[in-house]
Amino acid sequence: MRMPRAPVVAALCALALLALPSPQLRAGGGVGAILVPSLTDYLIAAPLAVKLGCPILIDGDVSKLTFLRYYSGPPAVKLNPASIESYVRAAAEWAPYDACVLVNASDVEVLTLASAYASLRQALLVLTRSPEDLQAVAGTSLAGTYVSVGVSERLLRELGLSYESLSPAQLASAVNREASEHEVMVIAIRGDELLPLAAYYCGLRRCLLKVMDIGELLRGGALAEAIRENRVRKLVLIASLSSLRRSPGEGNLVNAVYRAAIEAYGDRYLKVSIGVITGVGPEDALALMMRGAFYDRLTGPWRSRLAAVYMSEGMALAKKIFRIAEGAGVAVEHASVEGAGADDYRRGAEVLSRGGLVTYLNLHGNPLGMAPTMVGPFLLSGLELGRAPPYIPPTIVLTFSCATARFHDPYLKEPGQSIALAFVARGAAAYVGAITLEFSSGIEVDTAHTELILTLLLQGRELGDVVRIVNNLHIASNKDVKPHVAAYTVLIGDPLIRLEPVMPAKLCSVEVVEPNRRYVIKVLERTPVIYVEIPVAVKPDDIKKVEVMDRNLACWRYVERADKGSVVCIFATRELSLEVGDFEPGDVVKVRVVVKEAEWVVYAVAAVVVGVGAAIYLVERRRSRP
Numbered sequence: 001m002r003m004p005r006a007p008v009v010a011a012l013c014a015l016a017l018l019a020l021p022s023p024q025l026r027a028g029g030g031v032g033a034i035l036v037p038s039l040t041d042y043l044i045a046a047p048l049a050v051k052l053g054c055p056i057l058i059d060g061d062v063s064k065l066t067f068l069r070y071y072s073g074p075p076a077v078k079l080n081p082a083s084i085e086s087y088v089r090a091a092a093e094w095a096p097y098d099a100c101v102l103v104n105a106s107d108v109e110v111l112t113l114a115s116a117y118a119s120l121r122q123a124l125l126v127l128t129r130s131p132e133d134l135q136a137v138a139g140t141s142l143a144g145t146y147v148s149v150g151v152s153e154r155l156l157r158e159l160g161l162s163y164e165s166l167s168p169a170q171l172a173s174a175v176n177r178e179a180s181e182h183e184v185m186v187i188a189i190r191g192d193e194l195l196p197l198a199a200y201y202c203g204l205r206r207c208l209l210k211v212m213d214i215g216e217l218l219r220g221g222a223l224a225e226a227i228r229e230n231r232v233r234k235l236v237l238i239a240s241l242s243s244l245r246r247s248p249g250e251g252n253l254v255n256a257v258y259r260a261a262i263e264a265y266g267d268r269y270l271k272v273s274i275g276v277i278t279g280v281g282p283e284d285a286l287a288l289m290m291r292g293a294f295y296d297r298l299t300g301p302w303r304s305r306l307a308a309v310y311m312s313e314g315m316a317l318a319k320k321i322f323r324i325a326e327g328a329g330v331a332v333e334h335a336s337v338e339g340a341g342a343d344d345y346r347r348g349a350e351v352l353s354r355g356g357l358v359t360y361l362n363l364h365g366n367p368l369g370m371a372p373t374m375v376g377p378f379l380l381s382g383l384e385l386g387r388a389p390p391y392i393p394p395t396i397v398l399t400f401s402c403a404t405a406r407f408h409d410p411y412l413k414e415p416g417q418s419i420a421l422a423f424v425a426r427g428a429a430a431y432v433g434a435i436t437l438e439f440s441s442g443i444e445v446d447t448a449h450t451e452l453i454l455t456l457l458l459q460g461r462e463l464g465d466v467v468r469i470v471n472n473l474h475i476a477s478n479k480d481v482k483p484h485v486a487a488y489t490v491l492i493g494d495p496l497i498r499l500e501p502v503m504p505a506k507l508c509s510v511e512v513v514e515p516n517r518r519y520v521i522k523v524l525e526r527t528p529v530i531y532v533e534i535p536v537a538v539k540p541d542d543i544k545k546v547e548v549m550d551r552n553l554a555c556w557r558y559v560e561r562a563d564k565g566s567v568v569c570i571f572a573t574r575e576l577s578l579e580v581g582d583f584e585p586g587d588v589v590k591v592r593v594v595v596k597e598a599e600w601v602v603y604a605v606a607a608v609v610v611g612v613g614a615a616i617y618l619v620e621r622r623r624s625r626p
Contacts, residue, residue: 032074033067033290035059039282043111043196045079047118047125050203051095055290062283065391066427067290070298084126085136091124092142099123100143102134104150105168109190109211112199113171114149119203120178123147131155172211181207183233184496185226187257189214194240194285197277201236204293205496208232218248220260227264227272234464234495235261238277238285241415244407250485251435252408258471259484267540267561268483269472273464275430275495280383280415284425291394291429292494298429300355302393306454307356308334309348309379311372314362314400316443316578320451320528321360323582327526328458328503330357337363337372340379344372345387348379355393357499358454359428362446365401367411369419383425384416394429396463396497400448405433405490420492430463430493445554445575448489449473452571455529458503464495469531473571476558508583510534516593521570523587530572530583537565538595547592548572552580568593 033055036042042056049056055071057063059078068076091097101118103125105111111127118125124142128134128151137146138159146163148156149171156163166174184207188198195211202209208230216222227235237257248256254276261272277292279285291298306325310318315336322332335351337344352359363370369381381387404420406412415421423431432453439447449470456466471487478486507527511520516536523530536543540559546568548555555572572589574580 033057033063033071033076035063035076035078037080039196039286041079042286043115043199044125044127046115046200047101047123047203048091048094050119050200051097051122051124055294056200057287057290058283060283062287062425066284066287066394066425067298070300070394071294072297072299084128084133085139088124088126088137088140088142092140097122097124097143099145099147100137101125101147101149102128102137102151102156102163104128104152107168108195110149110168110171112188112196113168113175113209113211115196115199116175116202116209117147117166117171117178119199120175120206121147134159134161172209175202175209179206179208181205182230184208184236185210185230185232185234186236186238187212187217187223188238189217189243192238192240192243194238194278194282197238197282197286197289201238201277201289201293214243214246214253218246218253218256220248220256220263223257223260224264227261232264232272234273236275236277236495240278240285241407241412241418241421244276244278245409245412247408250482251488252406254405254407254435254490255484255487258487259482262483262487265561269475269558269560270468270487271560273462273468273495275464275467275491275493277494278421278424278492280418280421280425284421288424288429288493291427292497295394295429295494295497296500298394300393302355302395303357305331305333305354305356306358306360307351307354307395308332308360308362309351310334310336310360310362311364312336312338314440317400317440317446317451318360318362320444320573320577321454323528324451324454324458325358330458330502337379339373340371340377340387344379349390352392353390355395357395358457359392359395359397360400360450360454361397362400362450365399365404365419365433367403367406367419368417370399370401370404380419380422382417382419382422384414388422389426392423392427394427396457396493396499397423397428397431397433398448398450398453399431399433400438400446400450401433402437403434405431405492406435424492428493430491430497432463432467432489432491435488435490443575444577445573447474447477449556449571451529451573452531455503455507455527456531457499458501459505459507460499460501462495463493463497464491467491467495469569469571472558472560472569473556477556508532516595518593519591521589521591523583523585523589526582526584528573528577528582530570530589532570534568534570534591535562535565536568536593538593540566542596543568544594544596546570547594549590549592553589 103114148165188195188211265271335347369378378387475483475486507525508523553572554575557570560567
């Protein structure tokens, strides 16, 4: 994929920018968002935005309606293409630079890597395609050091610029040498329209960047090796629908990434938090990325409440969700719907548009939409299908709906048909949905584990880590299914999003009765949900089973490998809390870890049994002789 040949260097609208008060133009000084006309301009201006610590978006309704109306920073500033001289002069007014990256390229991947490199070095990026462009840069004395990517070294010498050279082939390794947060990795796909978004994310998070062919990504071996070598724990996949719906034979691209992450650490379970940055188009995906990166700066009354739209048959589970929220001091606004008529849509849309810190959706679903009945029609649908969600605050959408995050065949043909991407386009900060079918295994119990997700979020746990835990519970519950297929929950959004805690981090304590064998969970606060992680000095392969000795519980557990043994993870809730109540302070749940006997013990016992049997036989035989 090639960039347009038209000039793409960003420059300032002189009167609008130079008139701004200087405190807003200093790095770290609370600069307003930067708005650019196109994705091309974004690539050039991204290092400047990273340097200033401010968002960068494509100018238009998407940015205004889904980000700027909630962003608490100073007013946004528009950058429009103009001369390099004015761009460089204005950038120098905004912040000091030790280095400037000069690039002469039209290839998207080269420009993306150059932008990421400049972002990590806190350098300005300038696209120079002529001697006049270089002369304009040299005349400003912008930086002491220049880095050349594809620029004529003869011209650089003639202008007396001190420089170092990087070939396009050297850029990828140069980017990762500058990265400092090696536990975070962003994956971009060669030729994908959203590839450029990786530059800003990499620079802002100071993380690793890997650009891969789609076929290489589907095979998974190279990604697994990269995760293992760098000890990656948080991974962001940037991909458009055209890439997401590619299938390795089982599931879609997300499943392939899950497989690589699982294989990287040689366990059956996920140790890596994974989020997907995507959208109906680049503007939507970029705005989603900004909502995640600047989530703490997005404000409004929506932060004090939970929004919910649910079918009437899901009322019992919805009430459990409401109790969790209200117990944390979060107000609830909800709409129960029985059909998909105009009045149902109006009531649902009103709740959604007012929004909440978290939005809970319990409706029948498929990739195209959601409905309160299994046979439709849709109450909510993709943008192109007539029942799109309204514009909403930057909420975290939790769904108990089938297959809304299924991107592969046979449903979606265009991004605008996806219900999940419709919520992204309308302003969600994140969307949690399923690749496959969901089920209710009781009146108040669902396979999406939405009550657990909400509880952990309100306790302040990272969103990506919460989804990782839920996927591991899926893996443990489906032992006959390959782990990367059993892990069917997808996070669209930044896995590093974290809510400010509004619920006690410790709802229960764990007491050791017998080390590595018996434990007691003691409830400390009233709660519908128990989740504990118990370290055990026993390898996972040596644990036969984990017993939770309470018949009145719905319980899921998995055993994760740790550096020194295992971690036993247990999630429990009551199946009929409306009748028997939630967990109360003082309630006790007993846990027993059943450990396999050592192999030599088994053989020894067998030998003793055989020996005793032989001795008895000989004694009896002697007695029977005449």
